[in-house]
Amino acid sequence: MVAKGGKQTLSDDVRARLRADILSGRLLPGYRLKFPELGTRYDASVSVLREALVRLAEQGLVRSEPHQGFVVTPLSREQLWELTEARVELETLVLRRSVVEGDLAWESRLVAAHHTLERTPYTAEGDDQRVDDDWATAHAAFHEALLAGCTNQRLLRMALGLRDEAELYRRWSQPLGDEPGRDLTGEHRALLEAALTRDPDAAAAALCAHVRHTTELLLAAADRLDHDHSEAQE
Amino acid sequence: MVAKGGKQTLSDDVRARLRADILSGRLLPGYRLKFPELGTRYDASVSVLREALVRLAEQGLVRSEPHQGFVVTPLSREQLWELTEARVELETLVLRRSVVEGDLAWESRLVAAHHTLERTPYTAEGDDQRVDDDWATAHAAFHEALLAGCTNQRLLRMALGLRDEAELYRRWSQPLGDEPGRDLTGEHRALLEAALTRDPDAAAAALCAHVRHTTELLLAAADRLDHDHSEAQE
DNA sequence: GCACCTCAAACTTTCGAAAGTTCATTGACT
DNA sequence: AGTCAATGAACTTTCGAAAGTTTGAGGTGC
Numbered sequence: 411m412v413a414k415g416g417k418q419t420l421s422d423d424v425r426a427r428l429r430a431d432i433l434s435g436r437l438l439p440g441y442r443l444k445f446p447e448l449g450t451r452y453d454a455s456v457s458v459l460r461e462a463l464v465r466l467a468e469q470g471l472v473r474s475e476p477h478q479g480f481v482v483t484p485l486s487r488e489q490l491w492e493l494t495e496a497r498v499e500l501e502t503l504v505l506r507r508s509v510v511e512g513d514l515a516w517e518s519r520l521v522a523a524h525h526t527l528e529r530t531p532y533t534a535e536g537d538d539q540r541v542d543d544d545w546a547t548a549h550a551a552f553h554e555a556l557l558a559g560c561t562n563q564r565l566l567r568m569a570l571g572l573r574d575e576a577e578l579y580r581r582w583s584q585p586l587g588d589e590p591g592r593d594l595t596g597e598h599r600a601l602l603e604a605a606l607t608r609d610p611d612a613a614a615a616a617l618c619a620h621v622r623h624t625t626e627l628l629l630a631a632a633d634r635l636d637h638d639h640s641e642a643q644e
Numbered sequence: 645m646v647a648k649g650g651k652q653t654l655s656d657d658v659r660a661r662l663r664a665d666i667l668s669g670r671l672l673p674g675y676r677l678k679f680p681e682l683g684t685r686y687d688a689s690v691s692v693l694r695e696a697l698v699r700l701a702e703q704g705l706v707r708s709e710p711h712q713g714f715v716v717t718p719l720s721r722e723q724l725w726e727l728t729e730a731r732v733e734l735e736t737l738v739l740r741r742s743v744v745e746g747d748l749a750w751e752s753r754l755v756a757a758h759h760t761l762e763r764t765p766y767t768a769e770g771d772d773q774r775v776d777d778d779w780a781t782a783h784a785a786f787h788e789a790l791l792a793g794c795t796n797q798r799l800l801r802m803a804l805g806l807r808d809e810a811e812l813y814r815r816w817s818q819p820l821g822d823e824p825g826r827d828l829t830g831e832h833r834a835l836l837e838a839a840l841t842r843d844p845d846a847a848a849a850a851l852c853a854h855v856r857h858t859t860e861l862l863l864a865a866a867d868r869l870d871h872d873h874s875e876a877q878e
Numbered sequence: 879g880c881a882c883c884t885c886a887a888a889c890t891t892t893c894g895a896a897a898g899t900t901c902a903t904t905g906a907c908t
Numbered sequence: 909a910g911t912c913a914a915t916g917a918a919c920t921t922t923c924g925a926a927a928g929t930t931t932g933a934g935g936t937g938c
Contacts (some may be wrong), residue, residue, distance in 0.1 A: 418710035419891070444919070455893045457691055460921085461698055468702035476652035477899050477920060496798040503733055564730040568802055653921065678889070689923050694891085711890060711929050883936080890929070899920070908911080 424452050425462035432471050432482055433574065434543070435581035440484040443472065470575050483578060487629060490579050494625040497572045501621065502614040504560045504569040509610045512559025517606065523548070523555035524602045528595065550577070552598065556605060556617075583628045592627065658686050659696035666705050666716055667808065668777065669815035677706065677714040704809050717812060721863060724813050728859040731806045735855065736848040738794045738803040743844045746793025751840065757782070757789040758836045762829065784811070786832065790839060790851075817862045826861065 428448075431437045448459050463480045466472045474480045508516070527548040534542040553573060560566045597620045604613035662682075665671045682693050697714045700706045708714045742750070761782040768776040787807060794800045831854045838847035 421891080422710070446919080456920085457694075457892060457894095460691075460695065461891095464695055464698050465702055468699055476656070479920060492796055492798055495796050496802075499737055499796075499799060500734075500802075503737065562726055562729050562733075564726055564806070565733060568730075568734075572798070655921080680889080690890085691922060691924095695921095713890060879938105881936105881938085883934105885934090886931105887933100888929105888931085890927105892927075893925090895923090895925105897920105897922070899918105901918090902916095904913105904915080906911105906913085908909105 420454060421458050421461045424454050424458055425465055427452060428462055428466060429471060429574075432466070433577045433581065434546075437482050439482050439578060439582060441482045443480040443482065445479075469571055471578070483575070485579060485582055487632065490625060490629065493572065493576055493579070494621060497569075497576060497621050498618050500565070500569050500572060501557065502617055504557050504562075504565050505605075505613050505617050506610040507562065507565070508557050508559030509605050509608055509613045510559075511561050512605075516555075516559040519558065520552075520555045520602065520605060523552040524598065527552045527598060532594070546577075546580075556601060579628060580624070583631055592623070597623070654688060655692050655695045658688050658692055659699055661686060662696055662700060663705060666700070667811045667815065668780075671716050673716050673812060673816060674718040675716045677716065679713070703805055705812070717809070719813055719816055721866065724859060724862065727806065727810055727813070728855060731803075731810060732852050732855050734799070734803050734806060735791065736851055738791050738796075738799050739839075739847050739851050740844040741796065741799070742791050742793030743839050743842055743847050744793075745795050746839075750789075750793040753792065754786075754789045754836065754839060757786040758832065761786045761832060766828070780811075780814075790835060813862060814858070817865055826857070831857070 428437075437443070443463065445456050445459055449455065452459065463472055463474065467474045467480065471483055472480045473483050512520075527545075530545045530548045531542060532545050534540065550573070554570060557566060557569055560569075597616065600616045601613065601620065604616050662671075671677070677697065679690050679693055683689065686693065697706055697708065701708045701714065705717055706714045707717050746754075761779075764779045764782045765776060766779050768774065784807070788804060791800060791803055794803075831850065834850045835847065835854065838850050
């Protein structure tokens with residue numbers, strides 16, 4: 411075996427690496443994924459790449475058009491809005507169940523994830539513009555821990571899948587400069603608090619606000635960017 | 645091109661045929677899908693089959709274990725229960741939105757689908773035990789029309805995906821003999837009525853009852869089957 | 879008789895090349 | 909000049925065979 415990650419099949423390994431590259435922004439939305447190029451990048455043959463891409467396509471991270479290959483899912487305001495709406499509905503639903511059904515192990519894991527998140531700096535040293543990779547990981551872990559109490563694996567998986575897609579947009583927005591004076595820490599504390607006191611309504615409300623807020627700031631940043639562009643063109 | 649269906653790529657075609665064969669019960673749950681056999685059945689090479697199977701696996705219709713190939717998703721009481729729970733949550737959510745957001749075209753399509761369903765016989769002539777294929781199609785079309793008013797394509801797609809999976813169980817239950825004295829027609833009329841009067845609460849309640857009822861009867865039938873088995877063994 | 883090892887058959891996974899498609903560019907014709 | 913068909917380069921899709929893995933059958937030692 412060529413072996414690199416500890417995965418079972420090469421295809422799984424390549425899919426994981428592709429997914430990581432897309433979610434971390436190393437492969438940008440709209441980027442055309444050509445087999446010859448990917449072949450050298452991941453040191454794999456067409457079949458393996460194809461399988462990996464097909465799976466990512468099914469999850470919405472890449473798009474495919476017959477005979478025109480694969481593209482990292484392009485972003486658009488409409489899609490972001492639709493995704494946000496879907497997340498608000500599904501994630502609040504799953505969070506409600508999680509808060510009601512979660513056991514002690516869930517609580518403990520949640521507290522741990524929150525602690526890690528609070529102690530991880532938002533921006534890396536020396537670069538105030540770009541969000542730190544470790545923070546992004548801790549943030550994702552906290553939200554996953556929040557939902558993980560839901561015993562229905564199907565609902566949970568779907569909710570996490572939507573979060574993954576949303577991560578695409580978050581990464582894209584980072585170079586735009588970040589939210590002025592947003593109390594992210596406070597929002598996360600509110601979520602933790604509501605979860606630990608087992609208050610589904612409060613938790614759902616806090617999550618809904620958190621998700622919507624993020625999207626609104628993101629759209630505002632995108633608008634600013636568009637303005638700058640059109641001004642630069644004139 | 646070898647051409648058979650009117651699809652764009654062979655893989656799409658094979659995937660559609662595989663999906664149809666699984667959902668219609670021609671390929672039974674738990675059945676091991678071997679490439680050599682599938683190759684002759686669908687007249688396609690390994691790559692094509694693999695791609696089709698990977699996609700179906702991502703949608704939950706087949707399962708794959710590394711180096712052990714693919715299997716039509718096996719059924720279990722736990723899985724059926726989890727799936728039903730997920731459907732109740734998601735489908736009612738989507739139905740509520742559909743009932744509120746649906747336009748005139750949606751209404752018309754819904755009325756048409758209901759009409760077709762009412763005029764299609766439940767069992768084929770000469771065979772009272774097995775549900776008619778046309779009825780199954782009309783039934784699926786009615787439920788899809790019910791949800792189709794939801795403008796959020798993501799939520800809609802997820803709900804329909806879960807319905808697909810549930811179809812597996814429905815088919816499996818058919819040989820067990822069907823629901824005694826169930827008023828299916830009445831349940832469907834109630835759904836239509838609530839949808840047309842734009843009453844989200846009534847619609848959600850009717851759908852919830854419809855879905856749960858189906859699963860309960862199914863589990864009861866499965867229990868009967870188990871009893872027969874254990875008695876036969878003694 | 880029972881556990882364990884070996885080995886071959888039957889698969890699955892991966893590869894690299896052949897076949898088929900799209901897209902842009904060139905050249906001919908109006 | 910402008911339109912449109914022909915050509916070819918760069919892909920995507922599909923194939924069939926090579927490489928690697930699992931599984932169970934048959935044989936050996938205790």
